[in-house]
């Protein structure tokens with residue numbers, strides 16, 4: 199498969215590591231702009247305003263994250279500042295630009311940005327600003343797609359539809375930054391065929407990269423409680439290995455595979471326990487490719503309409519999110535510190 203590590207090495211000429219930054223954003227699916235409670239798998243209690251105040255400065259987080267990585271790995275040549283928790287485009291565009299530029303300028307070893315967000319939270323003003331940044335540095339915009347099937351999105355309480363994802367991608371593609379899809383396999387009610395349809399959608403929408411996760415449950419979440427109550431069954435390991443390979447066979451060969459499983463720290467994870475052994479899982483996924491004699495993209499079918507030829511739609515960002523983005527000066531995200 200076209201692995202992320204190899205991609206980074208080709209692009210930056212050495213070992214590049216991501217450093218996670220919590221810049222103090224919240225999420226429209228938590229603060230009520232589109233819903234409350236958040237996704238059923240997300241431990242979003244930490245997004246509450248009172249906790250935001252205790253955040254360390256963005257610069258301190260980045261510096262200390264880089265120090266930790268340098269101590270762990272020899273020969274790290276560069277870093278990507280990864281705005282990871284919550285919805286990292288959910289603030290006035292001036293504030294977003296300020297915090298992204300701060301990260302870009304902090305250290306010459308910072309060679310790019312990764313920004314995690316929701317597909318309903320990228321108004322034109324935000325995409326244009328990110329496009330301008332992408333003229334100066336590598337930027338990956340990471341969308342929580344999860345699945346192309348709305349019943350699965352409803353089950354997760356995502357509070358957006360797949361049409362939002364299509365709309366966001368049709369406005370994001372070709373702007374000079376990379377678009378990455380975060381996908382979850384093993385959503386209750388989704389058949390193997392439905393997961394393969396989501397795989398095909400990666401090529402249809404023209405994503406540059408994908409992060410594939412098994413559904414996993416952590417403590418303190420609605421999903422965690424459902425698993426503890428025995429209401430939800432997680433995917434078995436063997437099934438996951440085969441499904442990931444099936445998925446990767448259907449995506450374009452050039453798509454960068456940034457992740458093939460997800461897990462959580464031991465004291466937070468409820469299930470499945472097998473996802474803790476990430477390297478073993480990777481070895482088994484690669485072995486399954488060898489056993490089949492296939493590679494990423496072996497079963498990729500070109501979409502009828504090339505992604506670059508899809509029409510650019512109007513911006514469908516919900517007004518509730520626009521209002522919050524415009525008025526967020528009064529909201530806790532202003533606690534972003536430099």
Ligand code: SF4
Pocket residue numbers: 225226227228235236237240241242283284285316342356
């Ligand atoms: S959209 Fe993202 S940040 Fe918001 S609740 Fe869902 S997973 Fe958490």
